[in-house]
Each structure stands twice: as structure tokens, then as C-alpha cells.
Amino acid sequence: MSERRERVRRRAPRTSLALVGVLALAGLLFAVNSQVSREHESRYADGLAGLVAEETELVRQLTADAEALRTEVDDLTDRLDEDHVPDAVTVGSASAAGRTPVTGPGLTVTLDDAPADSPQPPGVHPDDLVVHQQDIEAVVNALWAGGAEAMAIQGQRIVTTSAIRCVGNVLLLHGQVYSPPYTISAIGEPEVLRAALDASPAVAVYREWAGAVGLGWSVQLPPRLDLPAHEGGTELRYARVPDGVDVFADVEPAALDPLAGGR
Structure with a gap:
């Protein structure tokens, strides 16, 4: 043991x-x-x-x-x-395409995020306190509808190929990244442009939120605006069917006839 x-x-x-x-x-x-x-x-x-x-x-x-x-x-x-000596049509086309600088009367609109430390009403989310892509687009569309002859965002000329994209609360435009406040400048009849902003339902929604949560909104009428020429390309790119490819090869004939098969 x-x-x-x-x-x-x-x-x-x-x-x-x-x-x-x-x-x-x-x-x-x-x-x-x-x-x-x-x-x-x-x-x-x-x-x-x-x-x-x-x-x-x-x-x-x-x-x-x-x-x-x-x-x-x-x-x-x-x-x-x-x-x-270029004729008026040539000069006007170049100006409309954004290939030449433009000077004239107009207005500027500034959008900004709400202060982070400002008191907010119940039910407000952080996403409600920042400027969104649709807010910038609402102002741009209203100004075009009001007869704007030329426009710039953050000093960059807006042309037909410009794409306004927001990621979070930053703006992507022509390969550059911008933070708020966002300044939109438009050349045209100032009072007509202002009236177009007042008549836009989409702009009215933003202004309502601006009053509720403190988003930035201001309109200035400077005596003269100087907008630069667009510095990027303006060519349009579009998709096309490759040579030798029949897009309707596998589609039934009835699918191509909108009246086939009744309602």
C-alpha cells in the first residue's frame, strides 16, 4: 500500500x-x-x-x-x-457645353449639415442632420428649370456629363471629394432663379427640414459671378451590342410582339 x-x-x-x-x-x-x-x-x-x-x-x-x-x-x-471671328452660335454652343468661362449676374445657394451638438426634436436620426445627394440635385434641377445659363458646384463647372454622388456626408464630383458646406452657383436672372427655388417642391422639403433640425440654407445674390470652364471630358459613353451578337436569338417571336397573346 x-x-x-x-x-x-x-x-x-x-x-x-x-x-x-x-x-x-x-x-x-x-x-x-x-x-x-x-x-x-x-x-x-x-x-x-x-x-x-x-x-x-x-x-x-x-x-x-x-x-x-x-x-x-x-x-x-x-x-x-x-x-x-466666331459667330454667335459657336460662342453660345461653347458656353452651353461648359468649354469656356462664363461671367454674369446670378445667385449662390449654400447647403450645410446641422451642427452636431444642436438640440434636436424627438425622433430625429443622425441621417436627418446631413445634406444628401437628392438635396443638391433638387437645387440644381430647380436652377436649371429657372433658366440658369451656367452652373458650378464647389467651383467646378457642371456639364451634361457631370454626376453628383454623395457617400455619407461627402460629395464626389469629377473625381474630387468635397465636404460640406456645399456652394452651388448659377448664372442667370437672379430673381427668376430665386423664384424657381421657391417654386420647387423638392427644395421646399429641404428648407422645411432645415428649419426643423438646423440644416444650413442660404441664398446670396452677388453682383457678378465668374464660373470656370469645365476641365474634364464631355464625350458621352454608351453601351452597344458587340458585332456578331444577336440579342434576340433566344427570344420567342411572341415575346417580341406586344399584341401577341392578348391582354
Whole structure:
């Protein structure tokens, strides 16, 4: 009996040491895994930030290249047409297309987010406190409807190919990123443009919210506005069917006839 107890006593420290070793190894593995996870997340965040920086720099370089080419084209055009006086139609078309700077009377509209620390009525969500894409589009559409001859947002000329996009509370326009406040400038008859803003239902919704939660809204009538020429391309891109592809090859004839099969 005493010999058996002696074996048990000798075996117990070995078991304890093995258990301690297993726990230590598990802790080491957990620490290593946690460190690897943090390094992976850090590399991912750094990689994403680097990608954004690279794309922003690419846009800047392409914009500079486009401006240099535009200057070269303008110089060649001036030398080619130095004895030719452009007619009113040519000048008007270039102005409407945004290819030339425009100066004249008009107005500016400024939209801004509500102050983050301002008291809000019950039921208001954070999303209600920022300027959205549809708010900017409402102002732009109202000004075009009011006869605006030219327009710019954040100093960038708006043309037919301009796309207004908002991500969160930042504006993406012509490859650039802008934060509020957003300034929309339009050249035209100031009072007519103001009346168009007052008559727009979509603008009225924004102004109602502005009064309720503190969104920024202001209209100024400067004596003169100077809008720059558009610095990007204006060509339209559209989808087309590749050569040799029949889009109606797998469509039943009845599907092509709107009167087939009755109502």
C-alpha cells in the first residue's frame, strides 16, 4: 500500500507539470494569433488608405495632363483661327457645353449639415442632420428649370456629363471629394432663379427640414459671378451590342410582339 502511495505521489507532480505546460502553450498560441490578427487588420487599413491616396493622386495627374492638352489645343486653335471671328452660335454652343468661362449676374445657394451638438426634436436620426445627394440635385434641377445659363458646384463647372454622388456626408464630383458646406452657383436672372427655388417642391422639403433640425440654407445674390470652364471630358459613353451578337436569338417571336397573346 505504501509503495502504491509513493507512485501516486511521484506521478502527481508530473501531471501538474504537463497541465501547466499545456496551458502555457495555449496562452502562447492565443497571443500569437491575436498579434497576427492585429497586424493583418493594420495592413488592411493601411492598404485601403494607400489605395485611396493612389487613386486621388492618379486623378490629380490625369487632371493636370488634361489641362495641359487643353491649353495646347487652345493655342493651336487660336493660331488656326486668328483671322476668323466666331459667330454667335459657336460662342453660345461653347458656353452651353461648359468649354469656356462664363461671367454674369446670378445667385449662390449654400447647403450645410446641422451642427452636431444642436438640440434636436424627438425622433430625429443622425441621417436627418446631413445634406444628401437628392438635396443638391433638387437645387440644381430647380436652377436649371429657372433658366440658369451656367452652373458650378464647389467651383467646378457642371456639364451634361457631370454626376453628383454623395457617400455619407461627402460629395464626389469629377473625381474630387468635397465636404460640406456645399456652394452651388448659377448664372442667370437672379430673381427668376430665386423664384424657381421657391417654386420647387423638392427644395421646399429641404428648407422645411432645415428649419426643423438646423440644416444650413442660404441664398446670396452677388453682383457678378465668374464660373470656370469645365476641365474634364464631355464625350458621352454608351453601351452597344458587340458585332456578331444577336440579342434576340433566344427570344420567342411572341415575346417580341406586344399584341401577341392578348391582354
